[in-house]
Amino acid sequence: MEPQLLHRVTESVATVVIHHPAKRNAMTAAMWRALPPLLDTLAADPDVRALVLTGEGDTFCAGADISTLKGSPAEAQGLAVLAEEALAAFPKPTLAAVRGHCVGGGSQLAAACDLRFAEEDALFGVTPAKLGIVYPSSSTRRLASLIGPAATKYLLFSGELIDTARALRTGLVDEVLPAGGLGKRVAEFTRVLVSRSRLTQAAAKEFADGRTDRDAHWAEQARAADDTAEGVAAFLERRQPRFTWTTSG
Incomplete structure (x- = not known):
């Protein structure tokens, strides 16, 4: 099969699979x-209602396919940034499910997701220093916002790989699962995500990502929606809520 992105939608969760096993799922x-x-x-x-990004088999993504850098490294980097920005702007919760190597462009994509779950043997690295590449400013700022300036400098200065213990400590990953446990945990957690209020999630994502110019918009959405009344009623009646808000318009 040619290198490609595969996808499926199951029980309101879209799963996008990076499929290039011949090169450890490197992105062309x-x-x-x-x-x-x-x-x-x-x-x-x-x-x-939610999106999971993962890699085929036992590797998340080993970065960019180096062969694509031979012609125009700047163009290849620009494509990666556009993909990263599109992922970061996805309006619904996103989760990177990481097995094995998550390196270079793989870490770039994982950092653009809202959350990152990893199996315990996963390895993370941001490796442009090994190739003499200037890492994009937007990607650097996103990484620094996620794990802090010092941890960002450690990764970018050295190009060294870190294990899940360090990734968890710095905030690069949110949960670490034992070998073989990632799929079950991701399925459990995404079921939680799709049961919650999309109104709450959409507003929280904008606010957490630093967009604070739409407070009035979200206040109006909350007034017009039935989610709060439904959530309170469900709590008092000890039942699962049936949230109905679907779009911010």
């Missing part, structure tokens, strides 16, 4: 280009 230029329109399609699907 075509795969970088394919990600933004795929995300647009999934974002517009009302049945999609």
Whole structure:
């Protein structure tokens, strides 16, 4: 099978699989280009409530396919940034499910997700210093916002790989699972996500990502929606809520 991004939607969760096992799921230029329109399609699907990004087999993503850097490194990097920004802007909760290596462009994509769960033997690294590449400013700021300036400098200055214990300590990952336990935990957690209020999630994502210019918009959405009344009623009646808000318009 050619290198590509595979996807499926099951029980309101879209799963995007980085599929290039011959090169440890390294992203080709075509795969970088394919990600933004795929995300647009999934974002517009009302049945999609959350998105999981993962890699084929026992590797998340070993970075960019180096062969794509031979012609125009700047163009290849630009494609990666566009894909990263599209993932960060996805309007619904996103989770990177990481096994094995999550390096270079793989870490770039994982950092653009809202959350990151990893199996205990996973390895993380941001390796442009090994290739003499200037890491994009937007990607550097996103990483620093996630794990702090010192940890960002450690990764970028050295290009060294870190294990899940250090990744968890710095905030690069949110949960570490034993070998073989990632799939079950991701399925459990995404079931929780799709049961919660999309109104709460959409507003929280904007606010947490630093967008604070739409307070009035979200206040109006909350007034117009039935989610708060439904949530309170469900709590008092000791039942699962049935939230109905679907879009911010």
